[in-house]
Amino acid sequence: MRSSATGRPVSGNELQEWVRDSRSRTIRLVDDLSDSQLMAKPLEIINPLLWEIGHVAWFHERWVLRHALGREPIRDDADALYDSMAIPHDTRWDLPLPSREETYRYMEAVREEILEALEQGPLTERLSYFVRYAVHHEDMHGEAFLYTRQTLGYSRPELGPTPAVHDGGALAGDVEVTPPEEFRLGAERDEPFVFDNEKWAHPVSLDAFRIARSPVTQAAFAEFVEDGGYRRRELWSDEGWEWRSEEGAERPVYWDRRDDEWLRRDFDRWISLEPDRPMIHVSWHEADAFCRWAGRRLPTGAEWEAAARLGAAGTKRRFPWGPDRPDSSRANLDGHRLGCVDVGALPEGDSPSGCRQMMGNVWEWTSTTFGPYPGFTPDPYEAYSEPWFGSRKVLRGGAWPTRGRMLRGTYRNYYTPDRRDVWCGFRTCPRFENGSG
Numbered sequence: 001m002r003s004s005a006t007g008r009p010v011s012g013n014e015l016q017e018w019v020r021d022s023r024s025r026t027i028r029l030v031d032d033l034s035d036s037q038l039m040a041k042p043l044e045i046i047n048p049l050l051w052e053i054g055h056v057a058w059f060h061e062r063w064v065l066r067h068a069l070g071r072e073p074i075r076d077d078a079d080a081l082y083d084s085m086a087i088p089h090d091t092r093w094d095l096p097l098p099s100r101e102e103t104y105r106y107m108e109a110v111r112e113e114i115l116e117a118l119e120q121g122p123l124t125e126r127l128s129y130f131v132r133y134a135v136h137h138e139d140m141h142g143e144a145f146l147y148t149r150q151t152l153g154y155s156r157p158e159l160g161p162t163p164a165v166h167d168g169g170a171l172a173g174d175v176e177v178t179p180p181e182e183f184r185l186g187a188e189r190d191e192p193f194v195f196d197n198e199k200w201a202h203p204v205s206l207d208a209f210r211i212a213r214s215p216v217t218q219a220a221f222a223e224f225v226e227d228g229g230y231r232r233r234e235l236w237s238d239e240g241w242e243w244r245s246e247e248g249a250e251r252p253v254y255w256d257r258r259d260d261e262w263l264r265r266d267f268d269r270w271i272s273l274e275p276d277r278p279m280i281h282v283s284w285h286e287a288d289a290f291c292r293w294a295g296r297r298l299p300t301g302a303e304w305e306a307a308a309r310l311g312a313a314g315t316k317r318r319f320p321w322g323p324d325r326p327d328s329s330r331a332n333l334d335g336h337r338l339g340c341v342d343v344g345a346l347p348e349g350d351s352p353s354g355c356r357q358m359m360g361n362v363w364e365w366t367s368t369t370f371g372p373y374p375g376f377t378p379d380p381y382e383a384y385s386e387p388w389f390g391s392r393k394v395l396r397g398g399a400w401p402t403r404g405r406m407l408r409g410t411y412r413n414y415y416t417p418d419r420r421d422v423w424c425g426f427r428t429c430p431r432f433e434n435g436s437g
Contacts (some may be wrong), residue, residue, distance in 0.1 A: 049128055331361075370388060
């Protein structure tokens, strides 16, 4: 199978812009919050924001300045404060963290050293790789800053000019995908940058299948809730029912019933459901229960990738629409809309199979358990993928806050199946069809 055009290497000037942009986004996501909000009460699903913004700067310093360039630490206590693999989550509220102002100064010092190194050159492959890795790491935390604000009921941040909002309505129906005899799952070796869990493309057997043109909408999920979906034991796996019982879940996490109407909390405000927008903040267990109720199932990771990427004559596209990087006409990414658009919006981003929004809007749960591809070898940051194999479910496609520069059709996200604070939704397939994950 041939691959279509892939991404080009990133220039030194572009890397400088990414470093500035990622740091600017981080500051904008926390700068309007009070000091007490930056150290909100401990919760298992979030970090203290004051710790987290220092951590993203430390990651840049650890891997770019110290590992790639061999420089000395800017702060002698940085590892003791910000090394996420060495510092247990529930102790991060008790660390002697620097003040907001001192943390900002540390973040600025790290950024300026990196920009100076990129300006002076040379831009080696090693330096380029670790700068890009650190930027994408900060991009991932940018999503976390947003779902932390949502979890804690903080106000919506200001992220700059908002692209036009597209209504688009609903988009019903399935499409049929017929993979070639040998479907190559994962990233090809001519990609200039991928994460270790995308490596490398390998053949899998994949039967023809059908998949929904769009993700499940809020209106469809409301039908499941109103039909007693959270109370019907037969719709839940054993693990899912145990989660539902322990969580006390009777409805989606940010929903409430008032005056015979479903409302959804969007950051610090309650709004009516947007019926044609995708269901979001839903756990894997809830998605699985919905599928049982609807007589459907979740796609496998391989099915999702085939529906998103397969083009004519068995070629694979880098993005659903082709080789070009995402923009606001094709995908709801980069956070500027501060929420989802209708599932029928953005038809220019359709995949060759006819699926819409396989990039952006909501991360999409799959049935696949996160694990290594054949011959897996961890990248230098060994804690990125390997510690989580076997314990999480694969998600695909990116959500409205995801930075488009980070994504490809092969990108795999992963969360434990109980998580519903994150920007997750799902699309479905008809039941009783075979597929390979």
